Amino acid sequence: MPKILVTHINPHLDDIAAFWLFQRFHPDFQDAELKFLSQHHSPTWENKPVDSDLDVIHLGVGRGMFDEHRGLPDESTTSLVWKWLKEKKLGPQEEILEKAIDKFVEQVRLEDTGHFIQREFSLPSVISGLNIFFRDSIKTSKTIFPILDGLVEFLKTEVILDQDWPKRIEFETAWGKGVALESQSRPYDYGYHRGFEIVISLNPVNGWRSIRAKGPSNIDLTPVYGKLKEIDLKTDWYFHHSKKMIINGGDVAPEVKVSRLSLSELIKIVVQSKPSAL
Numbered sequence: 001m002p003k004i005l006v007t008h009i010n011p012h013l014d015d016i017a018a019f020w021l022f023q024r025f026h027p028d029f030q031d032a033e034l035k036f037l038s039q040h041h042s043p044t045w046e047n048k049p050v051d052s053d054l055d056v057i058h059l060g061v062g063r064g065m066f067d068e069h070r071g072l073p074d075e076s077t078t079s080l081v082w083k084w085l086k087e088k089k090l091g092p093q094e095e096i097l098e099k100a101i102d103k104f105v106e107q108v109r110l111e112d113t114g115h116f117i118q119r120e121f122s123l124p125s126v127i128s129g130l131n132i133f134f135r136d137s138i139k140t141s142k143t144i145f146p147i148l149d150g151l152v153e154f155l156k157t158e159v160i161l162d163q164d165w166p167k168r169i170e171f172e173t174a175w176g177k178g179v180a181l182e183s184q185s186r187p188y189d190y191g192y193h194r195g196f197e198i199v200i201s202l203n204p205v206n207g208w209r210s211i212r213a214k215g216p217s218n219i220d221l222t223p224v225y226g227k228l229k230e231i232d233l234k235t236d237w238y239f240h241h242s243k244k245m246i247i248n249g250g251d252v253a254p255e256v257k258v259s260r261l262s263l264s265e266l267i268k269i270v271v272q273s274k275p276s277a278l
Contacts, residue, residue: 003032006045007059007077010131011036013124014112016141017078017105018059018066020148025090029057036137037061068112076112078105099162100155104148123147157185165190171267173198174274175219180263188212200266207258208249211270221246223273231269235259 005022007015022029035045043062044050050062060077063070065084068077082105085091092098110116111124119125123144130140164183171178176197181187182204191199192214202209213219220243228237228246236256238247248259261269 001055003029004035004045004056005029005032005059006035006037006056006061008039008061009036009137011127011137011141012060012112013127013144014076014078014108015060016127016144017108017148018081019141020145021078021081021085021101021105022057022059023145025085025092027090032057034138034141074109074113076109078112079109096156096159097152099159100152103155103158104152123151158190160185161187161190169263169267170196171271173270175213175217178267178270180267182263198270200263200270202263202266203249206249206254208247209259209261209266210248210250211246211266213244215242215244217244219244220275221273223276224270227269227273232259232261235261 005019007019011019019034023032024030037043037045039061044058045053045056048056050058050064050067057066058064059066059081060069061067066077066080068075068080072080082091082101086098092101107116126147127140127144130143131137134140134143161181161183164181164185164187167182169180171180177195178198178200179187179191179194179196180200180202181191182202184203184205187201188199188210196214197217197219198211198213200209200211211221211224213221221239222243225237225239225246228235234257235248236253237259238253238256239245240247247253249256
């Protein structure tokens, strides 16, 4: 008998994420059929008792083991599935991936339990729109699966930043607090969210460097760029038109001549630079 994963029609993020976890990490459910029920007509698959068939998994419906509606207000379907997969040793072996999915599952749980206000440009809004656009729950779910793959890949970079963050160098500038970090991940937003106005980054793998200021600020990095051009003449430094980003290498320009300036040298340039009004 084929394996079946069941939830309600017009699924939400929590239900689709639970599908995704089963298909990505349970070896017996990688090719499982996705089924959808109207909760008015049929609360369980073929009206059989929930959890009575090991080949049929109910997610968020039926008041079974993976349904938070049985009296678990602080859980979600996704969090219940993830805990179970880890208990059964079915989670990923890679520590960074496991921690990334921990972050992902927690965000889904918070959204599902009403701790996030839904915004227009958000994954729950996209899912709501696709349910209207496709009017096909299977198509909506399968469209979202690769998006969740991409989201977890991004969260892996956050886990790397969590690990690298203790190595940061903090400093004071004329514009406010700055931080410098050597990491394979991009620390800009990570640093801004922790109260820093300027973030200096150096990727030890490809040598890319950047100096960036918080977007909503009034910081103008023109003096910093001027000093860089004096000191680092033969390096390809790009000065963004916002005057908040000075970049040496990146995904859209990987072939640049990489700077040899160290983090300490970049910090010194920023610290010694002053806004033109001062």
